[in-house]
Every structure is written in structure tokens, then in C-alpha cells.
Amino acid sequence: MNHFYTSLFADDAARLIAAGCFVLTVALYFVAKHLYARFRRPWLTPLLAVPAVLAIIVVVARIPYPVYFADTRWLMWLLGPATVAFAVPIYEYRALIRRHWLSLTVGVTVGILVAVGGSLALAKLLHLSPELQRSLATRSVSTPFALAVSDKIHAPKDLTALFVIATGVCGMLFGEIVLALVPLRTRLARGALFGAAAHGVGTAKARELGSEEGVVASLTMMIAGVAMVLLAPLFSLLPM
Numbered sequence: 001m002n003h004f005y006t007s008l009f010a011d012d013a014a015r016l017i018a019a020g021c022f023v024l025t026v027a028l029y030f031v032a033k034h035l036y037a038r039f040r041r042p043w044l045t046p047l048l049a050v051p052a053v054l055a056i057i058v059v060v061a062r063i064p065y066p067v068y069f070a071d072t073r074w075l076m077w078l079l080g081p082a083t084v085a086f087a088v089p090i091y092e093y094r095a096l097i098r099r100h101w102l103s104l105t106v107g108v109t110v111g112i113l114v115a116v117g118g119s120l121a122l123a124k125l126l127h128l129s130p131e132l133q134r135s136l137a138t139r140s141v142s143t144p145f146a147l148a149v150s151d152k153i154h155a156p157k158d159l160t161a162l163f164v165i166a167t168g169v170c171g172m173l174f175g176e177i178v179l180a181l182v183p184l185r186t187r188l189a190r191g192a193l194f195g196a197a198a199h200g201v202g203t204a205k206a207r208e209l210g211s212e213e214g215v216v217a218s219l220t221m222m223i224a225g226v227a228m229v230l231l232a233p234l235f236s237l238l239p240m
Contacts, residue, residue, distance in 0.1 A: 017063060018070035025072050028053055042173050047165065047201055076161075080144045082200075093215040100188055104216070108223045111196035112231075115140035135159035137235060138228065139167045142199040145225030152232040164199070171198020172205045191216030196224060 032046040043049060058068055097104065116137050123133040134155035138146040143164050150160040175194050187210060194202030195217030203221055207214030 014067050014070070018067050018072075021058075021063065021068045022071040022074075024057070025050070025054060025075065045169070045172065045201075047172075048169050051165070076143075079142075093212070093219075096212070096215065097219060100216075103188060104192065104219060104223065107192045107196060108220055108227060111140070111192075111220070112224055112227060115196075116235075131156050132159065134235070135163055139163035140197065140199065141225040141228045142221055145229055148229050149232045149235070152229075153235045165201075168198045168201030172201045175202060175205060187212040188216050192220045195220030199225070 028050045029046050032044060032049040035041075036044040036046065036049075054068075057063075058065070119136040119139060120133060123136050128136070134153050135150065137153070138149045138155065138160055141149070141164070143161055146160050146164045147157055149155075150157050171194065175198060178193065179190060190209060191206045191213035194206040194213070196202075198205065199221045203214060203217040206217035
């Protein structure tokens with residue numbers, strides 16, 4: 001009987017901690033978003049600052065990952081509707097899409113080939129395991145698309161999400177440096193660069209540059225994601 005009550009108490013405590021982790025994650029996001037909007041420092045970006053703070057809290061408090069993920073998994077589910085929401089400005093700028101469809105198609109195709117080919121080449125050079133190689137291959141598309149591809153190629157989802165986030169953060173941090181070094185003057189090129197290289201995070205950064213850059217980045221990200229999902233069965237034919 002004592003064991004039963006102890007187990008019941010432990011379950012209640014775990015549920016309470018899980019709910020607290022959910023509230024803490026959302027609160028930290030809004031705090032980081034407010035600070036980033038005010039100070040515009042790269043390290044205050046929510047996608048960079050929030051995971052860092054949460055990792056410290058989880059490690060110090062010794063919260064098991066399954067307990068943390070129990071309620072915060074709903075935030076992962078929201079990635080799907082959030083990605084679909086990018087289609088709204090795309091519809092509003094459909095005339096721009098019709099005008100530059102060839103450039104966008106070529107850009108997305110080259111972006112996918114470079115991203116997948118570069119990732120696999122680096123993985124081979126470092127002699128990484130097949131699981132790591134499959135996860136790296138999907139790193140350059142937005143998380144919902146990457147997770148869908150992971151299901152088809154049997155890649156670890158946790159690693160896939162980690163590589164996608166790392167790619168987005170690096171693309172956001174170094175994207176402006178690349179723009180300063182490479183003479184990309186058109187809004188189409190600047191937006192496509194962020195959308196193809198840094199997916200959702202890059203799209204948010206592109207919106208800071210201008211509305212047209214944000215739209216082109218959204219479109220590039222969406223097309224690249226859909227193309228990756230459709231091409232996923234072919235990934236099994238690649239040597240890994």
C-alpha cells in the first residue's frame with residue numbers, strides 16, 4: 001500500500017513538473033522575444049536564448065527529458081500550423097511568384113542539392129554513423145518537413161530536430177555576414193538565401209530586412225520542404 005501511494009505521489013509530481021516546464025518554456029519565449037525586439041542582439045534570439053536557459057534549468061534541477069517533454073510536446077505539434085501560416089503572405093504576393101517562378105525553382109533545386117550533397121559529403125568525411133548521416137541530410141528544411149522526411153528514411157527524430165535548429169540559428173547569425181561579403185542586391189536573392197539556408201528562422205530574419213524578402217524566404221522554405229518530402233524515398237538509394 002505504501003508503495004502504491006509513493007508511486008501515485010511520484011506520478012502527480014511528474015505531471016506537475018511537466019506542466020511547469022510547459023509554462024516556463026512559453027514564458028521564456030515571450031521574455032526572449034521582447035528582449036530581442038528591444039536590443040536586437042543575436043544571442044537574445046528566442047531560438048538560441050530559450051533552449052540555452054532551459055538546458056541549464058533542466059540539468060541543474062535534474063529533470064528527466066521524458067518529464068520535460070510530456071507537456072511541451074504540444075509545442076512541437078504547433079510547428080505544423082505555424083509553417084502553414086507562411087502561406088498567407090505567399091498568396092498575397094502571388095504575382096511576384098508568377099513573375100519569378102523560374103528563378104525560384106532553380107534556386108530551390110540548387111539549394112536542396114547543395115544542402116543534401118554537402119551534408120552527406122561532410123558526414124562521409126567525418127565517418128559518421130548512418131543514423132547521423134540520415135539526420136544531417138534533412139537539416140536544411142523546416143522542422144515539420146524534416147520530421148516527415150525522417151519518418152520515411154528512418155532517421156532519429158531527436159537528432160533531426162537538433163540539426164535543423166542548429167542550421168537555422170547558424171544561418172540567421174551568419175546570413176547578414178554573407179550578404180555583406182556577397183553582392184546580393186535584389187530582394188529576391190536576399191530572401192531566397194535566408195529561406196533556403198535557414199528555413200523558418202531565416203524567414204523570420206528575412207522579414208526584418210523587408211516584406212518582400214520575407215515573402216520570398218517563406219516561399220523558398222515551403223517549396224524546399226515539400227520537395228524534400230516528395231524526394232525522401234530516393235534518399236534510401238544514397239550510399240550511407
